[in-house]
Amino acid sequence: MSLLEIAEVSVRFGGNLALDGVTLSAEAGEITGLIGPNGAGKTTLFNVITGLQSPTSGRVILSERDLGRLSPTKRARLGMARTFQRLELFSLLSVRENIRVAADIYRSYSGSKDDPALVVESMIDKVGLREVADARVDSLPTGQCRLVELGRSLATRPKVLLLDEPASGQDDNETVAFATLLRELAADGMAVVLVEHDVALVMEVCARVHVLDFGRVIASGAPSAIQTDAAVLAAYLGSGAK
Amino acid sequence: MDKFLTFTIVGLSTGAIYAIIASGLVLTYTTTGIFNFAQGAIGMLCAFAFWQMYIAWEWPLWLALLLSLLVLAPLIGAFIDTAIMRGLEDTTEVTRLVVSIGLLVGLIGLANWIWKPGISRNVSPFFSGHYFSLADTRITGQQLITIAVAIVVALVLWLFLKFTRTGVAMRAVVDDRALASLNGARPNRVSMLAWAMGCTLAGIGGILIAPNVALDAGTLSLLIVNAYAAAIIGRLRSLPLTFLGALILGCTEAYLSGYLNSTPNLAGLRLAAPAILLFIVLLVIPTSRLRGRRQSREFFPMPSWSGTFIFAAAVIFAGVVLATTLSNGDAVTYAKIFSVGILALSLVPLVGFAGQISLATLSFAGIGALVFAHLGAGGNPLALVLAFVIPAAVGALVALPALRLSGIYLALGTAAFAVALDRWIFNLADFDIGPLHISLFQLGSTEVAPLNIFGYSFNTPARQMILVSVAFALISICVVAVRKSAYGRRLLAMKSSEAACATLGLNLVGTKLSVFALSAGISGVGGAILGTQLRSISPQNFDFVSGLPVLLLTVVGGIGAVGGALFAGVSLMGLLPLISLLGVFFAKVAGLLPGIAGVGLGRNPNGTVHDMRDGFESIARYRPAIIWLAIVIPAVWILRLAGIYGNAVFFPLLVLSPVAAVTFATLKIGGLEQTPTVDEIPLEWKGFIEPWKSSDVIELDMALGMNEVTLHVSP
Known part of the structure; x- marks a missing residue:
């Protein structure tokens, strides 16, 4: 199956x-x-x-x-994790904070012992947003916004x-x-x-x-x-x- | 049977009035997306205008009706649409709500200005003396004409929406504004018409209800909370259901007054019935879909710890300065700056961070004050903890039904709660629930003991002043700590996109509930402290309408930061009383100001404090200005303490010295730096000036306000 x-x-x-x-x-x-x-x-x-x-x-x-x-x-x-065609970013937060919210939520329900701060940094590197990590997401071009959404979903360690x-x-x-x-x-x-x-x-x-x-x-x-x-x-x- | 029939007719005629007002509400909400909290106030204004022309000036009835319903009401509507509501489409729900609440508060202020309150004004019933008989029951002419008008209104609305071009356009705009305009409808004209019609309907309702009540601006405006319940039964969309809901409401009220034993504890239940019914409807209404991202221009920068501590220290310093310079009477008056500031602080996490709405801040404050009054015997500070915990628990309970729903329903749920407290619960005598003895305001007022910490009693106005300023400073620090925590980030995330939060695994209801409880708890503490200042508290201190300016001015100041809360405290309890001192005219102006500020400035999403920050930041970057402030302010204060001059010289000096520092620093710094302007290509030129990108398609969709609908051709 x-x-x-x-x-x-x-x-x-x-x-x-x-x-x-x-x-x-x-x-x-x-x-x-x-x-x-x-x-x-x-x-x-x-x-x-x-x-x-x-x-x-x-x-x-x-x-x-x-x-x-x-x-x-x-x-x-x-x-289960997803990204959105019509972006659903946390527009009041920075790139790092966007991913951090997801990492914190994951930690709160999964009981994971991983330090969320480190998880976030590895996700930032994985999707290649290191240079804009501290920028507010609504200042980024669409292509990068989509990567933030990807990084954010990955921080919840999805299966799908x-x-x-x-x-x-x-x-x-x-x-x-x-x-x-x-x-x-x-x-x-x-x-x-x-x-x-x-x-x-x-x-x-x-x-x-x-x-x-x-x-x-x-x-x-x-x-x-x-x-x-x-x-x-x-x-x-x-x-x-x- | 006769009795039943009599009360059914009373109920139907009351329901008919609600139906007329509520249908206007639904009409404007569906066409413009704005829930008009001021609907009742507009009806009130029309009723007053009608009274003025028909009774005071003794003009003929037809002329008074014509002028108030077909001239005044549509003009108010057109004015509201063009001058106030236009351009609110892209703003957050909070902003729209604040603007319409500002309108409500402003119109009440305006009516109180023109028609001096406290004078008895009556409109005699229409066709008084005429009766009709129906199976031994007498129907008055007034009742009959009311029901007839409602039937005519229903028919006219049905015909208009079904068969006229404009009516069809109105329904199209409801479904999709952007799409309707692409198909040739003119949303602006349609929305102006909707406002004009909505206001006329409010006016008809107001004039029909006028003979049943004594004309009072506040009461009349609030009668309409009853009509809100009807509109909610129609889910703010369906006119037939709204009419049905209105009739149910009217009859419920009538039967309650007819059959409920008139024990004092239940008398208030009749008044509170519509609010309670509204609450029940919110319980059973189906859950709305999760909200996606909303466009907003808000920007709340992360507060720094150093800035927060400077802010807190400045607040405490201000408290000390006021405590040492003001007379006892003035200290009692102006210490409310900080206690009302605490109430405003309670809104910052809830409204500012989490994007939820509560109109019951002052009600939770009332509960906190009651808890402290009854459990804080001798001013026991432990009772302050209970003044947090108990309102927090009540707050969570109140929010639970409404939280499944989005913004406006939560606002209405909290409004219904506040009104139910005002009209019923707060006026109850002591009662027992099992072993628990509940004491409220004891049918009048309740004494509150001053806070007493380790034998030190805060029993003088000066000590009170210092106490509240310290409390405000500490709670500000807590609120900033919330903002900087993982929890605060989560709240901001939820505000931006509930859909994204849910798909990341966030428990939305739990999060909303917790922030609601936190906010209610802070209000409770604020209320308890306010209670110790008032010494004696009564239900009037915590009524629904008095709570609205706190929300308005916090939003005006900047709901996303603790500075906005201080702004609300200073303007409501500092500036307005000062303005009122200038004379009767100015006192009237002061009554209007919160409403005007809400309408005008409520749409600046970042608040005025945010705009003022630039000035303070320039001080921080210009060292001589800091030194100047550090020397001049204490010096001015010490000279005052030494008795060199009085308060008339001291306070202007105190205010002028930072203003001078800001002006000087801004001039110095401003010359050095110019913020670079970004060349933004207008949307309509994209694809001409630079290559067309796929991101532009999304931007175009967003600018046109198109959700899910994508009209562009696929590659």
């Missing part, structure tokens, strides 16, 4: 079916890609997985445990890491470094789920890719298979495309 299983999840907003029976999984030690046009339901799916949005039907299973109606807080404590458009706002060099970082995280045994518009990055780092369109999974498989899938091409380029 996979570390994270999403089974038949549907979400209805009024008359709009945002997710329609989505089933997919993410393995520990792997990067799983989730792509699809805007409005396909990627962020909604993340909200369901982390408990910010209750599904109309379907289940989310983490380490063989059905999460049911658990609150976001409880899910986080079971090892959900990244929502983490590379948007990064330049090419930053993206290369970011790909390396993602591989390292997976190598540590984390299940990384990557929602990303940068299809090249997704194809490069992911072991498996799921494609969402209008709330449904229209294709799943290895990157090479996805790139030639007729349904995917139609969704991205329009049905008339050859």
Whole structure:
């Protein structure tokens, strides 16, 4: 069984079916890609997985445990972490303080004996924010803000890491470094789920890719298979495309 | 049966008035996102204006109605919209709330200015002398016209929202302001119309209720708390549910007054019923979704320990100076600067750090004062601990139901609690709960013994002054310690994004509860100390409306720092009494100032103290200024103690010397440094002047106020 299983999840907003029976999984030690046009339901799916949005039907299973109606807080404590497409930084705090809040929270519920101050410093180095560690986050460019969110989620030592458009706002060099970082995280045994518009990055780092369109999974498989899938091409380029 | 029918009709006509007022509230809230705490005050103003024209000037009824409802009320609405509320969309919930509370306080002040309080003013019931019979029950003309007006209002609103272009636009703006404007609706026009209509509805309600009560600015404005409960039943969205809620409320009130035995302890229950009902509704209302990040321009720098200790030392020094120079009477008056300052300090962690709202600060202070009055026999300082613990426990209990909900509901929950205390609990005689004997204000006032520490009694005004200044300084240090701790960081994080905190594993309810308890506890201590100054306390010392200026002025001063709390204390208990000394006119102005400050300055998110900091920082960087202050201030004080001059010379000198130092230092330093200005590319030029980045898309979305909706084309 996979570390994270999403089974038949549907979400209805009024008359709009945002997710329609989505089933997919993410393995520990792997990067799983989730792509699809805007409005396909990627962020909604993340909200369901982390408990910010209750599904109309379907289940989310983490380490063989059905999460049911658990609150976001409880899910986080079971090892779930995420970043946000629309940044959710602690804008009144510095980079270091942002990560420190997460490290302190982790320490308070996990009973970890690690010094949170040291955890924070290692996270700052890991995501490469040493030079701006004392800057207030709302003075940073978007690309770096996304790294703060990443560092913050890592400070809670997650088993499953959900990244929502983490590379948007990064330049090419930053993206290369970011790909390396993602591989390292997976190598540590984390299940990384990557929602990303940068299809090249997704194809490069992911072991498996799921494609969402209008709330449904229209294709799943290895990157090479996805790139030639007729349904995917139609969704991205329009049905008339050859 | 007759009795039941009679009270049902009374209930329906009261409910009809609530329905009219509450529908105006819902209309403005849904179209503008601003919960208008001043809705009742606007109704009050219209009722007074109507009284003036119809009764005092004896103008014809139709003219008085026309002028107050179709001219005055819409004008007030348009004025509020254009001059006050425009541009509040991007501000925090606290700011919006403070502005509307400022309006409430300001309008009460204005009415008290124009119509001298304490004079009996009555409006005779409409169609008095006309009765209609319904199965042996008499319905008065007033009751009938009230119910009829409510039905007409409901019909007109329904037709307007359903079938007119503007009405549809109004509903569109509710759903998504940005999207509506992209589709050609004009949010500004729509919001002005919503305000005008909201105020007219408030005016209709105010005039209809006027014959039932004696016209009093405060009472009339607060009657509307009852209407708030109706609006909450409609979840601030649904007009039909709001009408239903209003009728339930009206009938509950009527049945309570009809069937409840009129024992003194239960008489207040009828008055408090709407507040209690509001509280119950908050308990059962579904949980709102977690709040995401809110844009804000706030900036509260981390306080330094050295700065904090200098601040604390300066406060104590000020206490000593005041204690040694003021007459006994003045010392009693001005020592309240610090005790009210402590109440304001209680708001700093709650509102400033955690972004939660409480309108019940003064109520917790009242509980603290009562605890000290009854348990601190002989001024036992251990009772101060209880004056912290008991209000803290009550505070946690009060906040529990509302905490699942976001800002405005918490504000309303605490307001309901405060009003229930005012109207009912505080007026109870002694009672027993099992073995526990509860003593409150004992139907009047209660004596409070001065604090007595190891046999040293703080029983003179001078000793009191020093005591409160030290207490204020110590609590300030504690609040700064909270800000600098991991806990304080967590509060600020929660304020920025609850969603992110939850997904990191933070227990949001526990955190909010703890900060609420902390705040209520500090208020309790402040209240206990205030009680020892007042010597004798009564419910009027701790009523809901008197507590509002404390919140207003702390926000004006800067809710994120202890300096803001001192600002509130100094302005409320120092400057306003001083201004009032200048004469009757100035006393009236002083009554208006807190409201005006709330409306005008409440929107500066960092507060005025933050702006003044620059001046003090320039002193810190300019050594001669420090030396000047260190010599001149003690010298001025010593000369006063030696009797060289009186207070009339001393206080101007005392105030002028730091002002001179700041001015001089700013001139010196300002010449050396110029803050570099950053060239910001206007959003509409991005992509022309420099390459279009993906971060710009997000910025554009944010500027357009679009949440989840992303309109840009994918790559």
